Amino acid sequence: MPWSRPRAAHGAAPEWRQILPRCPRPAPTAAAAAPAGEGGSSRCSSPCSASGSICSCTLAPAPAPPRRAAAAGLRVSRRTRPASPGHSSGRDAPRLPFRTQPATPLASGKEMAEGAASPEEQSPEVPDSPSPISSFFSGSGSKQLPQAIIIGVKKGGTRALLEFLRVHPDVRAVGAEPHFFDRSYDKGLAWYRDLMPRTLDGQITMEKTPSYFVTREAPARISAMSKDTKLIVVVRDPVTRAISDYTQTLSKRPDIPTFESLTFKNRTTGLIDTSWSAIQIGIYAKHLEHWLRHFPIRQMLFVSGERLISDPAGELGRVQDFLGLKRIITDKHFYFNKTKGFPCLKKAEGSSRPHCLGKTKGRTHPEIDREVVRAAEFYRPFNLKFYQMTGHDFGWD
Numbered sequence: 001m002p003w004s005r006p007r008a009a010h011g012a013a014p015e016w017r018q019i020l021p022r023c024p025r026p027a028p029t030a031a032a033a034a035p036a037g038e039g040g041s042s043r044c045s046s047p048c049s050a051s052g053s054i055c056s057c058t059l060a061p062a063p064a065p066p067r068r069a070a071a072a073g074l075r076v077s078r079r080t081r082p083a084s085p086g087h088s089s090g091r092d093a094p095r096l097p098f099r100t101q102p103a104t105p106l107a108s109g110k111e112m113a114e115g116a117a118s119p120e121e122q123s124p125e126v127p128d129s130p131s132p133i134s135s136f137f138s139g140s141g142s143k144q145l146p147q148a149i150i151i152g153v154k155k156g157g158t159r160a161l162l163e164f165l166r167v168h169p170d171v172r173a174v175g176a177e178p179h180f181f182d183r184s185y186d187k188g189l190a191w192y193r194d195l196m197p198r199t200l201d202g203q204i205t206m207e208k209t210p211s212y213f214v215t216r217e218a219p220a221r222i223s224a225m226s227k228d229t230k231l232i233v234v235v236r237d238p239v240t241r242a243i244s245d246y247t248q249t250l251s252k253r254p255d256i257p258t259f260e261s262l263t264f265k266n267r268t269t270g271l272i273d274t275s276w277s278a279i280q281i282g283i284y285a286k287h288l289e290h291w292l293r294h295f296p297i298r299q300m301l302f303v304s305g306e307r308l309i310s311d312p313a314g315e316l317g318r319v320q321d322f323l324g325l326k327r328i329i330t331d332k333h334f335y336f337n338k339t340k341g342f343p344c345l346k347k348a349e350g351s352s353r354p355h356c357l358g359k360t361k362g363r364t365h366p367e368i369d370r371e372v373v374r375a376a377e378f379y380r381p382f383n384l385k386f387y388q389m390t391g392h393d394f395g396w397d
């Protein structure tokens with residue numbers, strides 16, 4: 001049963017003089033991505049086009065050829081680990097024989113560039129402690145490289161998805177964000193594998209690091225680990241996502257300028273500052289092009305962050321299908337917590353008690369005039385292109 005979520009708002013952010021760090025401008029991207037995979041049906045109602053350079057701040061991107069796309073996934077046997085010719089278990093994986101440069105965040109704020117931990121990574125809410133079930137299994141099984149990764153997007157609802165998925169007996173996931181493919185690649189696959197929980201045959205190993213979606217090097221690196229890796233992207237209205245991102249930064253640094261002043265390069269001309277990570281991350285179509293150079297779209301699943309809140313069981317059904325899992329997580333696992341204003345688990349993984357996400361999830365957003373972004377219709381062409389690429393109309397416009 002879908003829920004609608006009431007949302008409170010409080011006062012506007014204070015105007016301060018300190019400048020919020022902006023991400024470095026990425027080099028202009030080359031040609032458009034390889035065509036998407038076949039199959040599936042498009043729910044896009046109208047032909048659309050959007051391309052343009054991330055850095056150009058143009059509000060009228062150039063037309064792009066239509067794509068056919070399928071969000072359907074490969075099925076994986078529940079009992080046997082998928083035979084993945086390109087998949088290294090990492091058990092024998094040597095350290096990479098080269099030292100890598102730090103990954104280039106396609107869109108990052110200073111926090112990410114400096115490698116500072118996000119509040120989530122520091123948060124005790126990240127359930128890393130072994131549950132009784134985990135402890136039971138801890139001595140058996142073996143550590144595997146992940147077969148499925150939640151690669152983004154930041155503030156999309158990635159923690160909720162991972163926590164919900166962990167309820168499934170055939171899913172084992174690392175709690176904290178490993179940041180291997182963006183920050184720690186030089187540590188090697190063996191190091192990465194060692195972070196993973198032990199799994200029994202038939203169980204899927206997962207992790208989530210939302211910054212991968214906007215990291216230039218991540219698609220090639222994940223493909224080099226295994227070209228069969230399944231990729232899950234939780235997406236959310238890019239305007240709400242930007243406000244959520246800003247709210248997180250504001251919670252750490254209350255003296256940053258207002259959202260409105262950071263959004264515009266020039267308020268009079270309406271020129272949007274796409275070098276600001278909060279804006280840039282939401283240009284999903286642009287980031288997706290990089291992934292499609294390395295993965296067929298059928299290997300990617302796009303989860304609606306909005307529906308994850310309004311109908312968590314419905315979205316979890318799609319995710320379980322995509323991962324080739326039996327549909328075990330259903331409506332029965334969730335309840336709507338009025339105080340939290342979000343769906344919560346009736347029983348968390350390995351526990352008999354109800355579990356909501358912590359206070360860094362579901363923050364009250366400051367009052368922001370959404371028209372500052374809407375008026376410029378900045379995201380509209382990019383959203384339309386994203387719907388076309390994925391075959392899903394997420395309904396943000």
Ligand SMILES: Nc1ncnc2c1ncn2[C@@H]1O[C@H](COP(=O)(O)OS(=O)(=O)O)[C@@H](OP(=O)(O)O)[C@H]1O
Pocket residue numbers: 118120153154155156157158159160210243244245247305308309342343344356357360361362363
């Ligand atoms: N069930 C449930 N409980 C709490 N929060 C939920 C839930 N489902 C989705 N969300 C939304 O998740 C948003 C945070 O997204 P992420 O977990 O991807 O953030 S992060 O990138 O890992 O920091 C978070 O964003 P904010 O509301 O802006 O805090 C929530 O809206």
